[in-house]
Amino acid sequence: MTATTSDQYDVIVVGAGPTGLTLARLLAMKSVRVAVVDPNRIACPHPRATHIDDEIMRTLQTVGAADLEPGFLRMDGWILRDSGGDPFLSLRSPNAETDQAWYADYQFHQPDYESRLRGLLASSEHAELWLGWQVTAVSQTADHATARISDRTTGGTRTLQAAYIVGADGAGSFLRPYVTHDVEDLHGTQRSLIVDIHPFAHPAELPTTNGFIVCEADKPVTYCPILPPKLRFEFMLGDGDDAEEYERPTTVYRLLARWLAPGDYRIQRTDVYEWHARLAGRWRNGRLFIAGDAAHEMPPMLGQGMCSGLRDAANLAWKLARVVTGRSRPDLLDTYEAERAAHVRPFIEESARQANMIEAFGYAEHRPHVTEPQTLDRLRPPLGRGLADTAGEAINRLAPQPRTADGTRFDDLVGYNFAVLTTPDVAADVTDRTRGAWADLDIAVITLPSPQLAAWLRDHEADAAIIRPDRYTYALTRGSAALDAATLALHQRLAVAEVPA
Secondary structure: OOOOOEEEOOEEEEOOOHHHHHHHHHHHHOOOOEEEEEOOOOOOOOOOOOEEEHHHHHHHHHHOOHHHHHHOEEOOEEEEEEOOOOEEEEEEOOOOOOOOOOOOEEEOOHHHHHHHHHHHHHOOOOEEEEEOEEEEEEEEOOOOEEEEEEEOOOOOEEEEEEOEEEEOOOOOOOOHHHHOOOEEEOOOOEEEEEEEEEEOOOOOOOOOOEEEEEEOOOOOEEEEEOOOOOEEEEEEEOOOOOHHHHOOHHHHHHHHOOOOOHHHEEEEEEEEEEEOOEEEOOOEEOOEEEOHHHOEEOOHHHOOHHHHHHHHHHHHHHHHHHHHOOOOOHHHHHHHHHHHHHHHHHHHHHHHHHHHHHHHOOOHHHOOOOOOOEEOOOOOOOOOOOOOOOOOOOOOOEOOOOEOOOOOEHHHHHOOOOEEEEOHHHHHHOOHHHHHHHHHOOOEEEOOOOHHHHHHHHHOOOOEEEEOOOOEEEEEEOOHHHHHHHHHHHHHHHOOOOOOO
């Protein structure tokens, strides 16, 4: 046992999964001194989450992982089939860039993303990795938070101190009870056998760029290709099904026999996992926060569990950075839960609805009536009211990412900052006070000619937009006077001192 010492940080992040690593990386990019604590010395070698969308590709772009994209699998859709194999519900992905300047849906390899971010944090002067260490206690006072951690190998202990602690430590979060005991059950609990395999040759009858769910009475099955050549199958289990029995290789051989012979693949994972649809009733308690699965859980039907955690990170990091550097008041952090809880709820509810519908196919008295095939629209809910105290058709919604004439993406020009997108004429006519506010808030002013951007602004009868660091729209305005007013309202909300008149 080593003597207890104390280490000082701005923020301690508990959990080195995708949410925690993304949060820590964004904080370090803002020169915030951050510690990441996780009991695992190396990244888990098998994927848990496999899906990301075009919005999350923008997050990867921001944190320095967009170069991994050529190795991802671009997906063109998902199909739900009835027990006879006929499709009745689908989600189609266009084979082209969306308004986010990326493709709509990808399958990726989570260990690669985690490894990239671990390496970026290890190389940063603003971050420190406590890998192989476990948090054993947390406390807070009026002016700081403390985490006691223990080395899982040596038993040595340290005491880390910071302005804030964020628990991004998964569904079984150690931090969550320190924040809340109130967790809302949105009624989407099922168990599934998850099987990941490496086939020696891709089965001819299985698609390579889309997934499907067969809603059959005995063990509804989900199929999806993940990072080639790996494939995943998920079999929904009943209450009486024995997990240990279903995790046996002989059971897997039987379940996959309709597609592959037992000798045609290598089994990489067999785990029975229980899915829940849950939403924490509180995401902040003073200097303690939760994010990712610690704050919300959902069945996998939409592929939005990890995506939602990365949205949490993108929303919270810039706010923490402003507060710990003294540039914003602590009450800015109250907007985190207000915005994110309202945004993630529709994903939980829809994934639970689909999971329960699929489960109901196994029970004759509850079996859904399938009519004409339907195509689902992509779910893009708005943030809850927080930073923006008004709502509109585009306010608090994800903004597009235009490109310059040479193909440069907008986020690469802006970085992880606020931005004003407008025309040269409007930008030239704003007041000196507005320019001072832009400088004080580190707002990037972009006046690029973009047909996509022009069309978006025109659709909303605007000629300027203020975009947040997490890429959501704060304001849409028309004319320089309206842009002046929106800028000064934002500055008043964020800054601790007024801009001189």
